[in-house]
Every structure is written in structure tokens, then in C-alpha cells.
Amino acid sequence: STTTIGGYLATRLEQIGIKNHFVVPGDYNLVLLDKLQENPNLDEVNCCNELNCSFAAEGYARANGVAAVVVTFSVGAFSAFNGIGSACGENLPVILIAGSPNTNDPHDHNLLHHTIGTYDLDYEFEMAKKITCAAVQVKHAEDAPRLIDHAIRECLSKQKPCYIEIPTNMSAVACAPPGPIEGVLQQLPSEENTLKAAVDAAAELINSRLKPILLAGPKLKCAGAQHAFLRLAESLGCAVAVLPSAKSLFPEDHPQYVGVYWGQVSTKKADAILEWSDLTVCAGCIFTDYSTTGWTSLQPAAHRLEADFDNVKFPNHYYGQIKLKDFLDALADKVTRNDSSMEEYQRIRPSPTLVQAAEPTALINRKEMARQIQQLIDSNTTLFAETGDSWFNGILMDLPHGAKFEAEMMWGSIGWSVPASFGYSMAVPDRKIITMVGDGSFQVTAQEVSLMVRLKKPIIIFLINNYGYTIEVEIHDGPYNNIKNWNYAALIEAFNAGDGNARGYQVKTGGELAEAIEKAKSNLHGPTLIEVQIHRDDCTSELITWGHYVALANARPPK
Numbered sequence: 001s002t003t004t005i006g007g008y009l010a011t012r013l014e015q016i017g018i019k020n021h022f023v024v025p026g027d028y029n030l031v032l033l034d035k036l037q038e039n040p041n042l043d044e045v046n047c048c049n050e051l052n053c054s055f056a057a058e059g060y061a062r063a064n065g066v067a068a069v070v071v072t073f074s075v076g077a078f079s080a081f082n083g084i085g086s087a088c089g090e091n092l093p094v095i096l097i098a099g100s101p102n103t104n105d106p107h108d109h110n111l112l113h114h115t116i117g118t119y120d121l122d123y124e125f126e127m128a129k130k131i132t133c134a135a136v137q138v139k140h141a142e143d144a145p146r147l148i149d150h151a152i153r154e155c156l157s158k159q160k161p162c163y164i165e166i167p168t169n170m171s172a173v174a175c176a177p178p179g180p181i182e183g184v185l186q187q188l189p190s191e192e193n194t195l196k197a198a199v200d201a202a203a204e205l206i207n208s209r210l211k212p213i214l215l216a217g218p219k220l221k222c223a224g225a226q227h228a229f230l231r232l233a234e235s236l237g238c239a240v241a242v243l244p245s246a247k248s249l250f251p252e253d254h255p256q257y258v259g260v261y262w263g264q265v266s267t268k269k270a271d272a273i274l275e276w277s278d279l280t281v282c283a284g285c286i287f288t289d290y291s292t293t294g295w296t297s298l299q300p301a302a303h304r305l306e307a308d309f310d311n312v313k314f315p316n317h318y319y320g321q322i323k324l325k326d327f328l329d330a331l332a333d334k335v336t337r338n339d340s341s342m343e344e345y346q347r348i349r350p351s352p353t354l355v356q357a358a359e360p361t362a363l364i365n366r367k368e369m370a371r372q373i374q375q376l377i378d379s380n381t382t383l384f385a386e387t388g389d390s391w392f393n394g395i396l397m398d399l400p401h402g403a404k405f406e407a408e409m410m411w412g413s414i415g416w417s418v419p420a421s422f423g424y425s426m427a428v429p430d431r432k433i434i435t436m437v438g439d440g441s442f443q444v445t446a447q448e449v450s451l452m453v454r455l456k457k458p459i460i461i462f463l464i465n466n467y468g469y470t471i472e473v474e475i476h477d478g479p480y481n482n483i484k485n486w487n488y489a490a491l492i493e494a495f496n497a498g499d500g501n502a503r504g505y506q507v508k509t510g511g512e513l514a515e516a517i518e519k520a521k522s523n524l525h526g527p528t529l530i531e532v533q534i535h536r537d538d539c540t541s542e543l544i545t546w547g548h549y550v551a552l553a554n555a556r557p558p559k
């Protein structure tokens, strides 16, 4: 039997666990969209534009492990490149599928619509190569199975986005049917001699130190190494801190959890205990200017063992071709228990700060808003924190067992959280989702709330209206940080257009906020946007401190 190239791709998407693919149609991808829809186990989800489409797929991949977005040539792909950049920086396997011009056009020397007006139609493919781990153009039917399988295999094994370009006249062309999916899923295992050498050397280093500590990084997730990390933590018995981009990858109710390590803006004195230790075992960590508060909190290499996605390094040692999960699992069986950093932490652990409820009639402020959001988080909640002071409000939240936290701390493209939380909700419909997003970010992707309306997603959106770009104000202020205010709550009615269940509230006091939250809890058939209006400078003290150091890092004179 044979299948079509579009049918082949649809089967592969289904086999790797995709149920929803995110699309914006265009004449270069319509036949392909038909082929995907013909697969009974795939359902397309329309987005308002390709920026939101790529962010929705990125969010879907955070919950589902892999996602696909289908766009049209150039005008679609160029917007989608933003979300693919995010997937690349955030280590998420998102498959970007682009419909492209008819294969005859280059030979016929035709100029085409949706292009930059050149005869060379490979520019998109060339650009995609820069932001994916594999990019293919399916120009001949006999090559289709090999190219599609290659792109998907690389995407899954490297946990990075890939690019598959399918000309409009190829989607319905016959090709060989897909072979067993195992041929696509197969991955290179850890090389066992290297793994053993790495574990022996690392165990010797850790056992030789007086007060080691563990630091969880974001790649624990794409490496599937969270459980192995927990095992290592429990066999070592030491204090465990997480990077801000790894919040919720280690349970915050765990007795060994000591907080988010973010330099001077760490939580629960995690920075003190980490500075006290004489070895930081970093697992899946990514150290950037933002995650080190302008490079002010990077441990010296002599005090760091870095176990990464597929390699381990520490002073005078490097081991490649070993998987993080295997390394942490084997190390858990070799380390000697040493809880000295936990003992010390018990001496310096700060007592929990109980925030008093504000007077219900008092003007709402950030502190009261955060206090009320904290009460909303339960074991089934995923909290999305948009780039902005929402990062800091989010990091400061305490997560009960099972609660999850999503932020885009590498890519940091404002507007991500609205489509991303929508896409995430498509993968895990039973999860409770709370999105904290600033006014500036919301203005970038607001229209995706209409898809939450269409698919009846009861996402609770806290729209923090501080009348501008407050992060930028704290880093470096100027007239450009002031934005035009919207009536955000009224916008929701526009998205309902008479047949939706979304609700929008503007709150000015703590009492009004509490009421709006109660209404949000009972709105199960659509999103609820709660616009919290606070003073322009009413931000976390952490943002002010962090902004100062990041601004210094940005201002370093050229060498």
C-alpha cells in the first residue's frame, strides 16, 4: 500500500503523541492541512496569527513533550520563527511545518506571492537551519520518508525544534508508508565505559568535599531526569536549590528544598547556603546574564560540577556521550550521604513571612495581589509567569506538591504566556492554569484569548496593569516605556461576540479582587481576565535589585 506525503507526516505526528497541531492556513499549506485533518487522531487548532501559533505549540510542548505548528511560506514562517526561537532556547521539541511554493516555480523562473520577490526560494530553509536542530525540504516523493523521519528523530533526541518544508504540490503525492515508529524514536544510549568513568570520578569529587549542595536547572525536564535528580538528592541528603528557570522541577514541599537560587534575588536564603557550600553539583543548569543576576552569582568553576544534557564536566574532567538521567541515577547509587549543607540550612533558614491581608476597601497593590494569587495555587495548578515583574511575583510563590511553574526565562519574548498557556491547556485539559501577564506583554498577543473563548478554556488571567514596561523602567527608564492604556476587561466582551463565556473584571481594591477571583473559580466554560490596576512603580524589590545588576552587565564598555 502507499500513502501520501501529507498522510505520512500525519501518521508520524500521531505516533509521537501529538493530538493537536496548531495552524494558520495559507494557499501553500491547504492540501497539507487536509491530509493532516484526514487523520482521525489529529485535530487542528486555529490561532489568530503565526506568532501566537508558534507560542501555542511551544506551550503545548511544555505539557505534551512535543508539538507541531503548520504555517504558510514566508509570511507565516517569519512570524512563527519567534516561537521556534523560543523552543530552541527553551529546549522544546516543536516541529515547524511550512507549506512552500510549487516545485516547478524555481525551474520556470517565476516570481511568487508571499516571497521577498526573488527567484531563489531557499531563503526560509536557510534561515530555519539557524534556529532548529534539523531542517528539510521535501522536494521528491522518494525522499519524503527519510527526510521527515530524520527531522523528527533529531527534534526528539536533541529536544530542539526542527523544520519540515513541504511544497504545495507535494502533500498529496504518493510515497512509501511509514515503517515502525521505533526507527524514529531510537536514541543513542549513554556509552557505558564513559558513564562509569564519569560517575566514579564525580562520586570521588563529591565524597571528598565537606559540604556539597545540589542545584537543579531547566534541562532536567527535556532530559527526563527529574526523578533521577530526586533520587540523587535523597541519597546525598544535602540542601537542594533550583535556578529560576527550573522552579517546580524539584518539589518545593520537599524537606531538602532550600529555595530559588538567583543571586541577590534568591528566595529563602538559597544564595547563603549555596555560597556556604564547597561544591555545587549543577544538573541541567543554564547560566545566563539573567539567571545569574548580571553575572553576580556565578560559582567559580572550581566549586562547580556541571552535569548537562549529554555530558559532564568539572575541573580537569570532561565526559561526553552520556545522558543526564543515566549519570544522575548511577551517581545516586555511589555517593556517600552528606547532609552538612542541610544541617547548616536549618540554622539559617528564614522563618516564613506571613503577608497580612490588606483592608478590603484599600486600593489594591502588588503585595495584596500576590497574596491572593498565592492562595489560588493548588496541587493541580500550573502557574504561567510572563516576562516582566510577573517573573518575580511568580518566583516568590510557594508551590504546593504537584503544582507546576512555566516561564520563558531564556527567550523572554513578551506576549508568550497568553498563547503558550492556551496551547498548554490543549495538552492537559484537566489542569488548572493561572497566567500572570503584564499590560505590555498582553498587548502583543491579546487576541489569543479569543481561542480560549472558542475552546472554552477556563484559564484565569491576572492582567497586571502598571501602565507600562516596568522591567524596562527599572533597568533603564525613558518615554518609550509608557504605553497606551486599554480597557482590558472590556476587551473580553469583544472576544465573546455574543457566544462566548469569557469574563473580564477591573479591580481597584483587595475586596474587589477577592470577589473577582471567586467568580473566576466558578467560570468553568471560558477564560476569566482580572485586570489588577497598580501604581507604575509598585513592583517587587527583587526586580529593582535585579534590574540594577542587569543594567550594569548591559553597560559594560567594549573591550
Ligand SMILES: C/C(NCc1cnc(C)nc1N)=C(/S)[C@H](O)COP(=O)(O)OP(=O)(O)O
Pocket: 387, 388, 389, 390, 412, 413, 414, 437, 438, 439, 440, 441, 442, 466, 468, 469, 470, 471, 472, 473
Ligand atoms: C518591553 C519588555 N521587554 C523587551 C521586549 C521587547 N519585545 C519582545 C518581543 N520581548 C521583550 N522582552 C518588557 S520586559 C516589558 O517591561 C514588559 O512589560 P509588561 O508586560 O507590562 O510587564 P512589566 O510591567 O511587569 O514589566
Ligand SMILES: [Mg+2]
Pocket: 388, 438, 439, 440, 464, 465, 466, 467, 468, 469, 470
Ligand atoms: Mg506593565
